[in-house]
Amino acid sequence: MSDVPQDLVRLDGVCRVFGEEPDRVVAVDDVTLSFGVGELICLQGASGSGKSTLLNLVAGLDLPDSGTVTVDEELVSAMSEDHRADLRLRRVGVVFQDDNLVRELTALENVSLPLLARGLSSREARELSRAALERVGVAAVGARHPDQMSGGQRQRVGIARGLVGDRSILVADEPTGALDSANSADLFALLRELCDNAGAAVLVATHDPLAHDYATRTVTVRDGRMVES
């Protein structure tokens, strides 16, 4: 056994192609990328360059046509849909530009959802969710519904929901897309802090130039290929 920590997430020679000729699109073209605990990786690139497709592959929301995706030594690219959904509950949280919170539920109830889906008791779920909200600096909004929070608070609740229950991998697609620059900087600072102090590994797709200041690495994607890192 090696003492070297394994990368939590690995993509090896990953390709994802949509459609048929003449409309065939190579959305992800032979991408090899890996990262681990403490790393905040930013994917930048023009609209349509393949960033969201890459995130979906890491989260097991989509499967590659070739190559492999490994999360925590588990081969995501060979898993059934049910197994991939289970992996998201246990290991990989997902955050989108639109916070995707359930409007009818409070912040605390939203964060509890993945825990209840995993079979935890409502009491355990509530306790862990409270701690997660506190961890991301929004303990005070636990009893509020999404329309009673600011955009920045909603995104923090989304991050709490993504990481609650010992999940350490977070995949975030344009998480600051709806935020002003002060709130965007705060959100990137939070993601950086979760990487530094809470064992998180974060992959963010973003057009936001601020991201670079907080990233461990910035990877540029062009026409589905990684062109620099």
Ligand SMILES: Nc1ncnc2c1ncn2[C@@H]1O[C@H](COP(=O)(O)OP(=O)(O)OP(=O)(O)O)[C@@H](O)[C@H]1O
């Ligand atoms: N489900 C799909 N069916 C067909 N084509 C798709 C599908 N998903 C993505 N594509 C195509 O794959 C390419 C990459 O799209 P993707 O959404 O990954 O880019 P992106 O870099 O995330 O763009 P944006 O910054 O606008 O979100 C685009 O040409 C897109 O039209």
